[in-house]
Amino acid sequence: MTELTLVQAVNRGLQEAMRQDPDVLLLGEDIGVNGGVFRATEGLQKEFGAERVIDTPLSETGIVGSAIGMALYGLKPIAEIQFQDFIYPAFDQIVSELAKFRYRSGGQYPCHVVVRAPYGGGIKGGLYHSQSTEAYFCHTAGLKVVIPSTPADAKGLLLTAVHDPDPVMFFEPKRIYRSVSGEVPDGDHRVPFGEARVAREGTDLSIFAYGAMVPTALEAAEALARDQISAEVVDLRSLVPLDERAVVASVEKTGRAVIVHEAARFCGFGAELAALLAERAFYSLKAPVQRVTGYDTPFPYALENVYLPNAARIELAARASLRAG
């Protein structure tokens, strides 16, 4: 075990994967000599060389498209998109190609690429350095979508992603890259996909969150506990595949659900969770499902603290849920 920040855990996960298998390589902008704009790839080019930690020209299409080609030929590329906001030039490659290679070839051409990208707000990054666009990818069949909230999960989910046979979108909560630290197992640590983590047990209501919103949800749960309200916090960890049983089980226990994410509300991932609860936990619900999310505006600059969900907003939603029914 080693105490690491979240971004250090990503770094160790990449290092471990590259030590395990010479077919694993990294490509992206500013990841080699510079060690990544968030330092996620710090030191890796020094250890593994410029052929395995590749500084590419400024083209996300090029990064993901060539990663796909490498994967088709048997390598295990991990592509870094500098900010999730800059993924769109590669959107065609991800949605039309990466997600569909296995299916459209009848399984002849599986295509295993990990696409890493820091996401989310809270760093004064304005419209284009703050977005949470996971829903677009969750909506695309053929992509797995994973978002860690702790250093141990960052390393464990990343190693699982590298060994997974399918394409994985690995989104990293950059706001808590350095503000969150914790014990991380050394060596080959893996956290399976499709298993949510109960980050705090509770009996009065369930708060569902992922990524940077997990610490915020825990903060709200802590505040509620001071009023003898027992909130359960469920960290989803992988959105696709989703641990539907854990979501339903928590609400069967508490009868109330507050769903939290940074992304805009309309058609956000929370809508899928709410639908799941309506379909599978309807008779357990004692109150309408609450969603605490970014508003349906672009991500702002000056007003990011108004836009971003915080503990106070989660608390308000929790109390509203408790008042209803």
Place this chain on the structure above:
Amino acid sequence: MVEAARTTLTSSGEAGSPAGLSVERLNDAYRWMVLARVIDERCLTLQRQGRIGFYAPLSGQEAAQVGAAFALQADDWVFPAYRELGVALVRGASLRSVIDQLIGNAEDLVRGTQMPNHFAFRAQNYVSVSSPIGTQITHAVGAAMAMQRRGAGRATIAFFGDGATSSNDFHAGLNFAGVFRTPTIFFCQNNQWAISLPRAQQTRSPTLAQKSEAYGFPGIVVDGNDVDAVCRAVLEARTRAVAGEGPTLIEAQVYRLGPHSTSDDPHRYRSDEAVAAARARDPLQLLKQRLVDAGALDDATDQKVWGAARSAMSAALEEAEKVAPVEPSSLFDNVFESLTPRLEEERSESAAVGPGAGAGR
């Protein structure tokens, strides 16, 4: 070509010509360049003090920007990237409005929606800046196609960096411009770096300018530290554009003297010696020397130029810092022309949560 260019008016209404800028115009250029440098120096400090959130300096690119702006007309449309503050100033964006945007206060023309440097100055035909690299290049082509339809004798200019030449929009934009012979000037400031990636690793092409050839129109390389040379190159390109002769790609060779932005530590990827060598060709020093040699500037006057720029900066900053922050409810403005019922509801919800709870962790 010379004839046509002589009748071309610069944005401030003075004649420029391929024969070169007059000493008065060079003096003007110097003042703009000093002002840009002063803003840069001040903003790096303001960011460290937490008074602005971010800044992308243009040091080393002043001559390229001022020279290009001098060759344009007020009716031409500028499609900038985030580093073109010098162009905005020459086109008449006030220092106050620049600082309002850097702060993101209630008088910021983009209403606090964007990071610093992401200006939009409609009155100056300086179109809204996006962070994603290269996207403005195709917009400049489309606006030029619109100008062709209206027969206006105008041109568009897209500003972008060496890194942007790898973007999808660069290639799509140049191809469209070539096919439709649009009145577009593609102005690439090759500052040798795309964050940490050196120019040599961006493309195997010996020059960036030569990429135009594949798209069927001329490309030229110009010394971007020479304000006069840049102005002449853009004037010529503009003349071709409005004469219906199609687009031009200009590669202005410069050097990014500062960090990529206040988030960047260039020591990780380049040596101080390389930067020192580039500083020997600092465009401000080159122009100053030229003016001194022409007897148009002495040290005392130079001191005054810098002093005036610093006072202007301080005065504008002082005013801008007195302006109130943006209203929380403005978060919901300009998503659409008017609020949808849902946005209306969210605005009330957000007001009910209250500003106290609005402070994030």
